[in-house]
Amino acid sequence: MVDSLVPQKILTWEEVKQFDGEQGRPMYLVIDNNVYDFTDFADLHPAGPEPLKKHAGTDASAAMRAARMPSAVMDVYIHRFKVGAVDVIGGNCMAETQYRLADVQARNGKLGAPLWVVHKDSVYDVTSYVDQHPGGDDAIRAEAGTDATSAFQDVGHSDDAKTILAKYKIGEIIEEEKKYDANGKKKKKVVAAKDEGTTGRSCLNTVTCGLLG
Incomplete structure (x- = not known):
């Protein structure tokens, strides 16, 4: 993987928002909490600069996944534009990716x-x-x-x-797809009991659910 030659920085979301590509300002996008400077790449983008401008200064993670960008492109090519990361430790992260x-x-x-x-x-x-x-x-x-x-x-x-x-x-x-609840305890799978019909068995057999670890 090619590391960016630009010194890596930790930015708050407020700082990222300022780099919106407007009026000569740099164009930063956030992907998976990493910050990328696409200022010089915007006009070279295969689909034109508009897709990047649309998400400038914001979290573009969902848009990138929706575009089904190949992981090789994400992990190798786009990595060269990385300039830092958003501050997720200091509580400045917006919605969690x-x-x-x-x-x-x-x-x-x-x-x-x-x-x-x-x-x-x-x-x-x-x-x-x-x-x-x-x-x-x-x-x-x-x-x-x-x-x-x-x-x-x-x-x-x-x-x-x-x-x-x-x-x-x-x-x-x-x-x-989560396996744990909000308290860090492993969730239990709820499985509906089979319908026993009117066999005379206890009602507990027909209406209760089994909890499987």
Whole structure:
């Protein structure tokens, strides 16, 4: 992956909004909490500058996914325009970006792709942290692109480790694919009981649901 030669910055959403491409101002777009400067690229965009201008100074993550942009384009080509990230730690992030599990699976750290993992329905981009991991990079690469909750819990990570992990959070899994509730407890699947008809069995057999872990 080609790293941007521009010094990386942490920007608030208020700062990003100012770079709207109007009246000679730079044109910044946010994709997955990363900030990109498309000022010089706008006129070279295959579909013209309008699609970029439409989202200048805003979060364009949903628009990029709707356009079904190939991951290779996102992860290699567009990366060269990255100038920083939005401040998600300081509470300045607007709506949290949501991803499908399939989005995470595509970021498995192979062939130059970023390395994402999931922990309790939160998505983390740990690409830049892999080589710093105290337990070696193999432990993280083994969980690349997957839900690493069990692996993370089994190791018994310290509070310091959890604090470090939080710095790399980029979003959440979409609601319909989440496995944990708001309290961090694993959700239980509700399965409707079979219709036993009028066999004379207890009414509990016909109207109750089974809870499966």
